[in-house]
Amino acid sequence: MQAVLWDMDGVLVDSEEYWVELEEERVLPEAVGEGVVADEEITGMNYREIYDYLEAHYGDQLRVDRETLEAHYEDAAEELYGERVDLLEGFEGLAEELDKRDVALAVVSSSPHDWIDIVLDRFGIREYFDAVVSGNAIDGRSKPEPLVYETGAAELGVDPADCVAVEDSENGIEAANRAGMTSIAYRTEINPGMDFSGADVVAEGPDELRETVLAVVDGER
Structure with a gap:
């Protein structure tokens, strides 16, 4: 990946x-x-x-x-x-591990760009991302439409088939799947009953998410 x-x-x-x-x-x-x-x-x-x-x-x-x-x-x-809000536990370490593997990163969110900017600047994580895509700015078509993920892959210059999407909702998983990506569903205390049957992999909690992302990127899952 x-x-x-x-x-x-x-x-x-x-x-x-x-x-x-x-x-x-x-x-x-x-x-x-x-x-x-x-x-x-x-x-x-x-x-x-x-x-x-x-x-x-x-x-x-x-x-x-x-x-x-x-x-x-x-x-x-x-x-x-x-x-x-708090940043995903361990995100910076994971981002650095992915950078060592020459894996590009993007934010693909339904939120407006200025909301995304607040998060990137507050936590000082803008440097980790090669692209930022706001569904709010794309022709009014956000998740579960695949366009936001297709746009993210295009901005990175990567085939969607070589991309992993990390999501916490059914709409997000559907969008990633329709774009032709491998989807990882992130289960937390806030979405315990969410139907993630459409996801390729499900990870629960930040530690398991980190392990899962690296395993999928390395072709081990």
Whole structure:
């Protein structure tokens, strides 16, 4: 394998638990009512596409406008990424191991570029990445569409078949698979019941993820 492409939310940083909390306690109850939408339905989606999803699947129950829903995410993002989230344990060491193998790295996230920039700059990890792709900036088509991963591979100059994608959601796994990549699902305390049957490999916790990424890159799994 020549490249590893990283999802940001829930993988590089533990932001997913904060977004889920926001969605469960405020966004979804206000938009369609409590207990109507399951978290995994929207996990991994661009926040601007969530309204489209709710309108398409729960249109008769939708009771907020697009601006109101998007504002919840935008208002929370700066504090969340700038102060609350933590970086994936051991990421820098893993990135250095991959660099020794001449493996390229990219961030491939549904989040806006300025949110990604906060994370890269706050933790000082921008130097590890050869490309940064925001699904928010790609023709309105984010995960589970494969375009973000196809774009990431193109920016790295690597065939998708030679890429590994690390994801924490069903939508992300589907996007990586449709792009023709090997997919690693990262299971954490926030997604214990997520259906990862579509992933090529599942890793639980940061230590197992590190071992799994290196094993897949080295062709041992």
